[in-house]
Amino acid sequence: MTLTIGLPSIEALRAQAGAALDRCGVDPRRLSGEQCSRSPITGAVLLPLSWSTPSDVDDAVSRAQQAFLEWRDTPAPARGALVRRLGELLGEHKQDIATLISLEVGKITSEALGEVQEMIDICDFAVGLSRQLYGRTMPSERSGHRLMETWHPLGVVGVISAFNFPAAVWSWNTALALVCGDPVVWKPSEAAPLTALACDAVLQRAITESGAPAHLNQVVIGGADVGQRLVEHPGVALLSATGSTRMGREVGPRVAARFGRCLLELGGNNAAVVSATADLDLATRGIVFSAAGTAGQRCTTMRRALVHRDVTESLSARLVAAYERLPIGDPTAAGTLVGPLIDGNAYAAMTRALELAQMQGGTLLAGGRRRLAEEAPDAYYVEPALVLMPEQSDIVRQETFAPILYLVPCDDLDSALELNNAVPQGLSSSIFTSDQAEAERFLSASGSDCGIVNVNIGTSGAEIGGAFGGEKETGGGRESGSDAWRAYMRQATNTINYSGELPLAQGVDFAI
DSSP states (O other): OBOSSOOOOHHHHHHHHHHHHHHHTOOGGGSOSSEEEEOTTTSSEEEEEOOOOHHHHHHHHHHHHHHHHHHTTSOHHHHHHHHHHHHHHHHHTHHHHHHHHHHHHOOOHHHHHHHHHHHHHHHHHHHHHTTOOOOOEEOOSSTTEEEEEEEEEOOEEEEEOOSSSTTHHHHHHHHHHHHHTOOEEEEOOTTOHHHHHHHHHHHHHHHHHHTOOTTSEEEOOOSHHHHHHHHHOTTEEEEEEESOHHHHHHHHHHHHHTTOEEEEEOOOOEEEEEOTTOOHHHHHHHHHHHHHGGGGOSTTOEEEEEEEHHHHHHHHHHHHHHHHTOOBSOTTSTTOOBOOOSSHHHHHHHHHHHHHHHHTTOEEEEOOOEEEETTEEEEEEEOOEEEEOSSOOTTTTSOOSSSEEEEEEESSHHHHHHHHHSSSEESEEEEEOSOHHHHHHHHSTTSOOSSEEEESSOSOOOOTTSEEOOEETTOSOOEESTTGGGGGEEEEEEEEEOSSSOOOGGGOOOOO
């Protein structure tokens, strides 16, 4: 099938990328070399660039450690001023960075702009946080003593980000790290190096204008060897990594072996429970965005709908009708809602999952086909797939990073909760219901076991004010809002004796 929406030429995409990079102030010397950035819009090469080596990681960490010595003693509100300026500059370059996101990872324009807005929002959050890095004062058991805790900058933060949020995840970490007193060394996804260079250039301008020390943020672009060196480097105090559970199984033990800290944001196999009392029109809108948005390539993408049997047929009909109307094509074109998969490997994984689902009793209700663009044979546009499954089989319990939604009928809330929790991942979940008791139970300790638990919205689209992350094989990390800042600092417990005496704790007598 030929796409109904034509695709731009690769020459036009290259011109857009070059102009955006130039406006952001990227050093043109970084845009040469034997490696390249590709666009999933056409599958063709965007621009050449050079990659870093493991020794470049060593150099970057060394420079970051020197910057840390000055930055840790800079008052937190002054550190916040740098992040404020970063947020202002991100606002000025919102369209430029969004353009690069669309070109490199295939996000539709609205979602790309939303990602940059998320970066601006986390800067706002972090600026306020710079005056709220609170400790506690506790009562001492000894007269004339005060007991308290203080929080101090931790050290160099290493960030490894994934292709699907090529800028926002870096900003979650970097905005908080900077106000907490930590420099950052960032290894972006190999699929989105241009976006990383643009973000870094904008931050470098903010650093210069704010008079902050150099090397507070450095980008090392490369393959697995570069990432491995960052993971294993003893000078990296905190390693924040976003990616697959498989990646997390490799990263976690290596960081632990050197007694470093690890913040992992890994896979998600997210479900929505649809109650018999649900508003099905509301549920349909929430499900379609969560399942088909970003072409199913979010960690919070909805992959399972656990639907009460009484409404399964009605909801299925609504979803099929919605899926058949989804505009698929050029993500930069007005009206497009579903852009391309990142590459052929993603398409192969989707195809295999659909084959297995049907072998395990599933019925393909809609989608699943590839749409071929005559002018772009190396681009992978697919119709989001809707599969009715008689039970939660092996393939349903796995995460396939593609737009596949499995509909699994359930008898009641008990069975739906059991299925929701019966997967290795624990990132995001939601329930659509008009029954307050059902909603409260879903939110309770015996309800969903995920890190994100929603009522009457989908599984994706988190705001920065709340901590983001999940449980089980999702890794247990928390980024962005709430008290996620504590991961970027070290805690000290202080006892101050102003009594003039020296009583010991627990009544110990050690007189000399």
